[in-house]
Amino acid sequence: MKSAVILLPGLNRDRDMIAALTKIGGKAPVTVWQTDTEIPDVDLIVIPGGFSYGDYLRCGAIAARMPVMRAVAEKATKGVTVMGVCNGFQILLEAGLLPGALMRNASLKFVCREVKLEVANAGTRFTDRYAQGQLIRCPIAHHDGNYFADEATLARIEGEGQVAFRYAEGTNPNGSLNDIAGIVNGAGNVLGMMPHPENLIEDAHGGSDGRALFEAALGRAA
Amino acid sequence: MIKARVTVTLKNGVLDPQGKAIEGALGTLGFNGVGHVRQGKVFDIELESADRAKAEADLKAMCDKLLANTVIENYTVSIT
Numbered sequence: 001m002k003s004a005v006i007l008l009p010g011l012n013r014d015r016d017m018i019a020a021l022t023k024i025g026g027k028a029p030v031t032v033w034q035t036d037t038e039i040p041d042v043d044l045i046v047i048p049g050g051f052s053y054g055d056y057l058r059c060g061a062i063a064a065r066m067p068v069m070r071a072v073a074e075k076a077t078k079g080v081t082v083m084g085v086c087n088g089f090q091i092l093l094e095a096g097l098l099p100g101a102l103m104r105n106a107s108l109k110f111v112c113r114e115v116k117l118e119v120a121n122a123g124t125r126f127t128d129r130y131a132q133g134q135l136i137r138c139p140i141a142h143h144d145g146n147y148f149a150d151e152a153t154l155a156r157i158e159g160e161g162q163v164a165f166r167y168a169e170g171t172n173p174n175g176s177l178n179d180i181a182g183i184v185n186g187a188g189n190v191l192g193m194m195p196h197p198e199n200l201i202e203d204a205h206g207g208s209d210g211r212a213l214f215e216a217a218l219g220r221a222a
Numbered sequence: 223m224i225k226a227r228v229t230v231t232l233k234n235g236v237l238d239p240q241g242k243a244i245e246g247a248l249g250t251l252g253f254n255g256v257g258h259v260r261q262g263k264v265f266d267i268e269l270e271s272a273d274r275a276k277a278e279a280d281l282k283a284m285c286d287k288l289l290a291n292t293v294i295e296n297y298t299v300s301i302t
Binding site for chain 1 (some may be wrong): 243289293
């Protein structure tokens with residue numbers, strides 16, 4: 001099971017992501033720099049979290065225009081599994097690979113804590129090792145995680161089961177519409193989520209609720 | 223040389239928590255009667271071209287491709 005991690009200046013969760021993929025996938029991912037125009041043949045491509053380009057202009061906006069993202073888009077079109085976490089989610093949205101946008105948290109505060117997520121669709125290739133409606137623990141750490149989409153888009157992604165994760169009822173930490181924490185694209189092979197499953201994969205983290213997500217995304221390719 | 227100003231604002235209906243906070247702060251400072259405040263961005267851009275029509279087309283393309291996120295933002299271009 002081969003994976004790749006995209007690297008951009010200002011990302012800072014890449015090492016956590018590489019550690020998670022190595023531990024769960026049994027093999028270290030290849031790393032691909034922002035100016036690379038080709039991504040090797042892998043089963044899973046991950047854009048980790050952080051603050052690419054210092055969040056200048058809009059979170060993820062400049063990263064989304066780097067050459068490597070054209071390669072990510074090509075792979076996504078071919079059906080390769082792609083996942084973006086936190087800033088990686090923002091980058092996927094800015095690149096147009098997922099619908100909607102992420103705005104400043106409604107509280108205007110950076111939130112860094114653990115939340116409960118509800119698995120809103122356990123039928124995706126990322127969530128099929130969870131049960132529908134299962135509540136899982138997951139850390140969050142972001143300033144711009146307030147998911148927004150216009151009414152028609154929101155109705156479409158809800159209707160098509162593209163909402164993969166929601167913040168558990170009554171715990172929305174950032175003002176996201178419909179408590180949305182993570183979505184997939186129409187084809188179901190691209191996931192973006194604000195919470196950090198890579199930071200809850202083993203006992204040393206205090207829990208391993210995030211592990212099944214990687215097992216699903218990686219295992220799919222076996 | 224052409225000088226242009228691009229203004230990017232949030233679309234109606236898109237929540238603007240930063241604008242809301244500024245609105246509150248203006249009230250705290252004693253500015254009464256302040257209605258809604260919406261925060262946006264201004265870009266002053268110099269273009270080497272002298273062709274205004276081309277400049278305008280280029281600036282719109284810049285907005286669509288980078289300066290604005292048209293999911294949530296509108297933009298206007300003015301050439302001075």
